Amino acid sequence: MSRGDLTDDEWAVLEPLLPLSNNRCGRWRDHRQVINGIIHRLGTSCQWRELPERFGPWQTVHKRHLLWSADGTWERLLRHVQAVADAAGDIDWDINVDSTSVRAHQHAAGARKDPPLAPAVPKGALQGAVRTLLAFLEEAARPGEALGRSRGGLTTKVHLAADGKCRPLALVVTPGQRADCTQFEPVLDKIRVPRTGLGRPRRRPASVSADRAYSNGIIRGYLRRRGIRHAIPEKSDSQAARLRKGSRGGRPPAFSPARYRQRNTVERAVNKLKQFRAVATRYDKRGYVYLGTVTAAALLIWLRS
Template sequence: MSRGDLTDAEWAVLEPLLPVGNNRCGRWRDHRQVINGIIHRLGTGVQWRELSERFGPWKTVHKRHLLWSADGTWERLLQHVQAVADAEGDIDWNINLDSTVVRTHQHAAGARTVHLLKGGGHKDRFSTGRRRGEPARPAGGGGAAGEALGRSRGGLTTKIHIAAEGRCRPLPLLITPGQRADCTQFEPVMDIIRVPRRRPGRLRRTPDSVSADEAYSNGKIPAYLRKRGIRHVIPEKKDHKAARLRRGSHGGRPPGLDKDRYKDRNTVERAIGRLKQFRAVATRYDKRGYVYLGTVTATALLIWLRS
């Protein structure tokens, strides 16, 4: 996976979709130069202030990434590229789900938040909440889970939940604290599968089939998939199988398992490997959950452009 600057062909795809005209602080600096700086940071994990001068002022590159992570620009760009691929029949809708845990750098902890005081004043303190005035992000970037930071024996971690299509490219992305169970995020991941149509019509939200490992063998998940009419391949856990056998005829029939289809689950592992080739994804340096989600989404966009 190349981590260099945008090629002319890649820039031709992105240029018509980027904001034009003036921003609040004057004219936009060259988008291509700024995106190249963001790509360099994605690949190397370098501190923003250490970016090369050829990308322009580092503060400009940093703030552009923050803004596009907050207003959904990265998501819109990713959806556009996916829509083009779907219109050309280039998406394999036999998808696979999994998650991966990411170690969090110590500098990513301690995001400040602003709390109002009586009389109109305010105070700053370190917390897991979002700063006043920042946009509320979906489940992956904030809410009750704070900044999607979890504690484990190894320290602070974040978990990336991913659904990958059959050509090892990520579709939706969701982040949670590192200790969050995979099965609890199955439905949220499925619910954010949205690929626009190039022609008028509804978004593509239903895959042809779904495969996942034993961590997703919760009884509610097969019921959810059957209700939506989606074929699935999820193996049964050993303890679930033992409990079913103890109940005899009341335990029901064993779930069918298409072993050939289950072998294709390696596509999601390979998609995770592609994401983690980028150091800013493999180790989380972003304090804010929505900014790290933007980092992962921008990386997924680059994978789609270069696949």
């Protein structure tokens, strides 16, 4: 799944969606040849300059991947394939949410930093607490490159929602130390499967399952407001606190063990993504480029499922 070139059937799905020219230098180099080069790099995680000559100049393949990661082309292709599958009734909307940590290679660090959003403050002009607050606000306004320190060292975390057939529906990348529960709503909000005909894109799943890392009142309230059934086990400390309150603690949240057993589909979706060596280890310096790499791998999973 992770190495072979595009087949004729797969190329027939993608070809109508790709641009005919780049509006600057005439026609693009053969898209199929370039995509095959990107697939080769996804499966082998080789350096761009080590691509075999049959894929053309490595600079072209590299720049095309950077461009399509930045302008959302990979995501648009993924949504189109999902829309075709949904129109055929091929999506199981009992989805599952989880995350996985990815070790970053040392070459993934060192991306050139953008100029600061706030003007430089002279040394000693502000107290330490105020200076720390300014740094926090700047980081919140302009997220970094999805690289963070955790127990495994320099890592990136991939948060995803998978359908019942082990295929990624939505993807979000964050620094490796980011808590899973903080990205639950962004992942679900990113689910957007267009209709092939008239109608709004489908955004609400039939049900959601997740592990105890997502068990809190904020997430349950979010699902309740959207009318989404869920199977999320209650944490032991939350259960003990509820029992201590007696009748004031309220009823226990509904939980279906049979539905929860289907959560293995998201674990299998993670395994499929990590069959691509360029996903299992992060080599991309920029966060948006690594997200494009993961999205291209998800596209291949949908095409070849």
